[in-house]
Amino acid sequence: MEKYDVIVVGGGPGGSVAAMTAAGLGLKTIVLERGTRPGEKNVSGTGLSPKCYRDFEFMKEMKLPHERVATMATLHLSDDEAVERMSFSFTPSERAAYPEAREFLTVNVYRSELDPRLFGLAADAGAETRTSTRIVGVVKAEGGRITGVRTDTGETITGDIIIGADGVISTVARTAGIRQKWDPSEVAMIINIDFGAARADIDEAIGGNALHYWYSSVFPVGYSFFSAEGFHVGLGNYVTWWKKSPHYYLNRMFEIEGVQRQIRQCKGVAREFQNHMVTFLTNPTTTYGDSVLLVGDAAGFACPFEAEGVYYAMYSGMLAGKVAAEALSSGDVSRGFLSRYERAWRDSPVGEEFVGGEAIDGFVRGIGFNPEAGRWVIPMLNDAAFGLLNVAESHTASARNLPRLLLPYVPELARELKEDLLPLSARMVERPRRSARPGLVRLMRKALPRILPPLARFAARRPRSPYGEVVGPLLAEHFLTPYAEERINTLEEVERG
Numbered sequence: 109m110e111k112y113d114v115i116v117v118g119g120g121p122g123g124s125v126a127a128m129t130a131a132g133l134g135l136k137t138i139v140l141e142r143g144t145r146p147g148e149k150n151v152s153g154t155g156l157s158p159k160c161y162r163d164f165e166f167m168k169e170m171k172l173p174h175e176r177v178a179t180m181a182t183l184h185l186s187d188d189e190a191v192e193r194m195s196f197s198f199t200p201s202e203r204a205a206y207p208e209a210r211e212f213l214t215v216n217v218y219r220s221e222l223d224p225r226l227f228g229l230a231a232d233a234g235a236e237t238r239t240s241t242r243i244v245g246v247v248k249a250e251g252g253r254i255t256g257v258r259t260d261t262g263e264t265i266t267g268d269i270i271i272g273a274d275g276v277i278s279t280v281a282r283t284a285g286i287r288q289k290w291d292p293s294e295v296a297m298i299i300n301i302d303f304g305a306a307r308a309d310i311d312e313a314i315g316g317n318a319l320h321y322w323y324s325s326v327f328p329v330g331y332s333f334f335s336a337e338g339f340h341v342g343l344g345n346y347v348t349w350w351k352k353s354p355h356y357y358l359n360r361m362f363e364i365e366g367v368q369r370q371i372r373q374c375k376g377v378a379r380e381f382q383n384h385m386v387t388f389l390t391n392p393t394t395t396y397g398d399s400v401l402l403v404g405d406a407a408g409f410a411c412p413f414e415a416e417g418v419y420y421a422m423y424s425g426m427l428a429g430k431v432a433a434e435a436l437s438s439g440d441v442s443r444g445f446l447s448r449y450e451r452a453w454r455d456s457p458v459g460e461e462f463v464g465g466e467a468i469d470g471f472v473r474g475i476g477f478n479p480e481a482g483r484w485v486i487p488m489l490n491d492a493a494f495g496l497l498n499v500a501e502s503h504t505a506s507a508r509n510l511p512r513l514l515l516p517y518v519p520e521l522a523r524e525l526k527e528d529l530l531p532l533s534a535r536m537v538e539r540p541r542r543s544a545r546p547g548l549v550r551l552m553r554k555a556l557p558r559i560l561p562p563l564a565r566f567a568a569r570r571p572r573s574p575y576g577e578v579v580g581p582l583l584a585e586h587f588l589t590p591y592a593e594e595r596i597n598t599l600e601e602v603e604r605g
């Protein structure tokens with residue numbers, strides 16, 4: 109029986125790049141895809157981040173027929189009555205870190221075009237590619253060693269290393285005993301409707317402003333993403349969140365005049381209702397086992413902020429291909445050797461995405477995916493903009509009125525800052541590389557708890573400040589004391605090395 113060095117299960121972006129890498133390194137590689145063609149079940153569009161083009165040479169040359177370059181993104185905020193209260197847009201920064209990031213926000217493509225193209229590149233690199241082949245489990249020899257995979261027709265395919273790139277459900281992960289199903293609280297369900305439209309109509313109505321996010325107090329955060337000749341409108345939340353039917357929330361989103369206008373102006377024709385799952389993990393921990401490496405969604409690598417997953421699938425696929433080659437050349441495919449895969453992805457942009465995982469999760473659950481928060485976040489942002497920019501009164505009067513407008517939001521904002529936003533930024537700040545001076549640590553340990561709370565109390569007592577009474581005690585309770593403690597802990601950690 110023919111034996112492979114590497115069997116890749118799944119011909120999505122993760123699997124194709126894993127196969128491309130393994131075959132490119134001279135390994136006898138096969139990639140197995142259950143669909144009659146890769147990307148078959150993924151009609152809807154996908155936004156590819158600039159990172160894809162920065163890190164993969166083949167992406168620079170890839171031009172897909174229905175791609176639309178998004179040079180602007182817009183966030184729309186609407187209230188309980190589905191009335192849009194404000195919106196704002198952003199474009200790439202001229203000072204972004206690398207050229208592609210300065211040029212575009214995403215390239216919106218169809219997976220039905222992207223996946224076959226990547227699959228083809230894996231074949232070009234020397235991998236054997238097979239479609240219409242569904243894997244039902246790994247095959248184990250006596251003693252439990254994994255020796256291959258089995259298809260739904262009963263065929264056994266033998267190989268030394270299995271790369272599970274079979275998406276969020278991952279038969280490989282489960283049958284290899286690496287993990288069971290994800291906990292429902294870690295997985296989001298995203299529903300959307302895919303529309304077809306003429307390129308000229310989308311060009312006219314949308315152009316490069318091709319990423320729209322819809323934040324509201326009645327449905328979880330939604331989006332409308334536009335590719336060249338189509339767009340999809342949808343929303344999602346954790347599987348455990350839905351209190352009513354998902355269709356109810358989607359209908360509420362479609363009540364927004366701005367959403368309807370986009371569909372009208374693009375003359376969109378609904379093509380398909382879609383329902384997909386994606387993980388929102390704070391820290392992936394089950395990514396390899398004896399003879400097995402998991403990549404992309406199978407490993408839970410979609411980013412925990414907005415579920416960007418194609419880049420992370422491709423990047424982890426590349427790393428898995430390389431680690432497979434190292435393992436085979438050293439004749440060791442044990443879990444012990446393959447643990448270097450986890451070290452490799454943690455030390456890469458994939459791992460970097462999860463440094464703030466828990467804090468991001470707090471923010472997403474607290475605000476992003478939480479329509480309840482929209483009840484104060486949306487009026488607060490609107491009142492801030494109105495307070496600063498309105499011409500209903502003189503600008504002097506408006507400035508004097510600003511505290512009155514914004515103070516009611518301060519308690520909620522303070523709680524959110526403390527629980528989610530500050531931990532988020534604290535986790536993401538780069539820790540100092542050099543050990544702090546012990547003397548400085550001692551000084552700060554003594555000084556911070558003494559100085560900061562009295563400062564806050566002083567602010568609270570200032571009678572002329574309308575902010576003081578509300579803001580001072582909140583600052584002391586929520587921030588200054590915990591911040592002082594956090595700084596001291598950090599300094600102590602650094603001191604201990």
Ligand SMILES: Cc1cc2nc3c(=O)[nH]c(=O)nc-3n(C[C@H](O)[C@H](O)[C@H](O)COP(=O)(O)OP(=O)(O)OC[C@H]3O[C@@H](n4cnc5c(N)ncnc54)[C@H](O)[C@@H]3O)c2cc1C
Pocket residue numbers: 117118119120121122123140141142143146147153154155156157241242243244273274275276278279298299300384385386403404405406410415416417418419421
């Ligand atoms: C609604 C939605 C919108 C998203 N939008 C974006 C976006 O805009 N940008 C972005 O970067 N990411 C986005 N993501 C995330 C992204 O789709 C995934 O992270 C990405 O597809 C992961 O790639 P993958 O190769 O790991 O898995 P997949 O793309 O899921 O590919 C897995 C492949 O394995 C095959 N397969 C599965 N089981 C078997 C089996 N038993 N035998 C053989 N083959 C099998 C499947 O047919 C599939 O081709 C979105 C996700 C969802 C749900």
